[in-house]
Amino acid sequence: MAPLNALHDSEIATRLATLDGWARHATRIVKIFRFANYYETMAFVNAVAWIAHRSDHHPDLEVGYNHCTVSFTTHDAGGLTARDFDGAAKIDALFSL
Template sequence: MTDSSLIERHCQRDTSRLEVTAAQGLLRQLHADWAVSGDGARIERTFRFKNYYQTIAFVNALAWIAHQEDHHPDLTVGYNRCVVQYSTHSVGGLSENDFICAARIDVLVTNHS
């Protein structure tokens, strides 16, 4: 892990599973609505919107970020909400990549809400 902020980093193919303390440290750099799952295997945040159009616009923007970083979340999409879950399946839990993408989404929502 480097000392630069999450938003300045990009996802890496060669990554490793984070220790619990490292994951907790990175979680503090994200919006307070992000949470680590009880089993410590993923981070999750629910985003709420005024209507379906705004929800799908968010999903499309998130898809672009996922494509650019080559790191893809699990999504649950409803009329006015989207639940985003990040986990790095190749390491069986959380990696720095999950937090990098979450930080990018935080900026997306902050700048376009």
């Protein structure tokens, strides 16, 4: 796989505008997903893990009783890449099911 290059600020802003509820935090994009209970939260976490494994791009997850914070960055590129935005879009699609 070819090395990925970090996106420029203008490209990040354009891509971020296509996502619902994601915010830029320095070199990451972050979103908090909320659920009715712990079971739903953990089901979501497991689904995210499956998507991340299949994509070979793994977000950081912070899990609480009824919420999960998902954070993407591409460490090898030192910032945000297209892979981060693709991962965010896949997770948004999962959440809308």
